[in-house]
Amino acid sequence: MRSGFVSIVGRTGVGKSTLLNRIIGEKVTVASRHKNTTRTPVRGILHSDGAQVVFVDTPGFHKPKTVLGQRLNSAASGSIPGADVVCFVVDATQPIGKGDESVASRIPKSSICVLNKIDRAPHDEILRQLARASQFGFSEYFPVSSRTGRGVDELVHEIVRRMPEGPEYFPEDMISDYSDEEWIAELVREELLKRTREELPHSVACQVTEVDWPRVRCEILVERDSQKPIVVGKGGQVLKEVGTAVRKQMPDGAFLELFVRVEKGWQGRTDVLDRLGYNPK
Ligand SMILES: Nc1nc2c(ncn2[C@@H]2O[C@H](COP(=O)(O)OP(=O)(O)OP(=O)(O)O)[C@@H](O)[C@H]2O)c(=O)[nH]1
Ligand SMILES: [Mg+2]
Numbered sequence: 001m002r003s004g005f006v007s008i009v010g011r012t013g014v015g016k017s018t019l020l021n022r023i024i025g026e027k028v029t030v031a032s033r034h035k036n037t038t039r040t041p042v043r044g045i046l047h048s049d050g051a052q053v054v055f056v057d058t059p060g061f062h063k064p065k066t067v068l069g070q071r072l073n074s075a076a077s078g079s080i081p082g083a084d085v086v087c088f089v090v091d092a093t094q095p096i097g098k099g100d101e102s103v104a105s106r107i108p109k110s111s112i113c114v115l116n117k118i119d120r121a122p123h124d125e126i127l128r129q130l131a132r133a134s135q136f137g138f139s140e141y142f143p144v145s146s147r148t149g150r151g152v153d154e155l156v157h158e159i160v161r162r163m164p165e166g167p168e169y170f171p172e173d174m175i176s177d178y179s180d181e182e183w184i185a186e187l188v189r190e191e192l193l194k195r196t197r198e199e200l201p202h203s204v205a206c207q208v209t210e211v212d213w214p215r216v217r218c219e220i221l222v223e224r225d226s227q228k229p230i231v232v233g234k235g236g237q238v239l240k241e242v243g244t245a246v247r248k249q250m251p252d253g254a255f256l257e258l259f260v261r262v263e264k265g266w267q268g269r270t271d272v273l274d275r276l277g278y279n280p281k
Helices: 016-024 067-078 098-104 123-136 152-162 180-195 225-232 234-247 270-276
Strands: 002-010 042-048 051-057 085-091 112-116 140-143 205-212 215-222 255-262
Touching (some): 002 016, 002 152, 016 042, 016 051, 016 085, 016 112, 051 152, 067 270, 085 098, 085 123, 085 152, 098 123, 112 123, 123 140, 140 152, 180 205, 180 215, 180 234, 180 255, 225 234, 225 255, 234 255
Parallel strands (some): 002 051, 002 085, 112 140, 215 255
Antiparallel strands (some): 042 051, 205 215
16 A cells, blocks of 8 residues: 655646645635635545555745735645655646745755646647746656646656555545534635635634534624625625535525624734634644
8 A cells, every 4th residue: 555645736726726626626616817716735545456556735925914815825825844755736727936936945855846727728828838847856847738638647646656665544535634513614604705806805713613413603704894795795695605505515404594794804813713713834
C-alpha cells in the first residue's frame, strides 16, 4: 500500500480547489470566482489501486488585510511541513509575479509545479509561462486545466508514484473530512458567493448551529447592518434561492432554516474566528 499527504498551495484564485474537485471527481471543497474562497484546510481523499492519497486544499496565499487573512496564510503555511508532496499551483492566464515567488520560496524544491487554466491560454503563452515558472527550479512541471480535466491524469499518476509505503489513513468510502454540519455551512456560503459581489463575499461566514434531523439551522454572519438586506434579498428572494439550491444537495427530506445575523467586524475578532473554526491548525 502506498499512501501519503499532498498539500495544494498557491496564490488565491489560481484554481487549487477546482483542481482538488477534479482530482477526486466530486465536489469536496468550494470554489468560486472570488478571492479567498477557501478558509480552512480541506482534505480530499483519492482511493486508487493500492494507493491512498490525502490531498489538502489550502487557503490561498495573499497580502492579509484582516486577522482572518493572517489566519488563512498561516493555515496554508502550516500544511507544508507535513506533506509528502507539495503541489504548487500557478495561473496560466496571469503573469507569474511576486505573489507566486513568495509562495515558491516557502516550499521544497521537490515540489511539483502545476500550471493551471491552460484552457484559457494560447499555446505559445503556455510555453512562455512554463519557461518563466521553470526559474523556480522545481522538480517537475505539469500544464493542466482543472476545468476540462486536461493533463490532470498525468499529474495524479506522478503524485501516486511519489507516495511512500504507508497505511490506509481513511476508510475506502470516505472522500472528504468535512463533517455534515461543516459541509452544509460551506454549501450555503457557496450559494451566497454566487449571488453576491464586491466585498460582501468576504464579509459572509456560515455556521450550522443546530441539527434536529430533518431540521438543520444555519446562521449566516455578516459584518455590517447594511449587508443584511443584501443577503436576505428583496422579499427574502436571495435566501429562498440559496435554501433551495443547498437542499438539493442534502439528503431527501432535509429542512434547512437560514438566519442572517450581524456580527460586527467579525473578520478582525479572534473570538468569532475561533468559534467559526478559522484557526491555523
Ligand atoms: N478557465 C479555467 N478556470 C478555472 C480553472 N481552474 C479554476 N478556474 C476558475 O478560477 C476561479 C478560482 O478557482 P478556485 O478553485 O476557487 O481557486 P483557489 O485557488 O482555490 O482560490 P482560493 O480558495 O481563494 O485560494 C474560479 O472561478 C474557477 O472556476 C481552469 O482550469 N480553467
Ligand atoms: Mg480554494
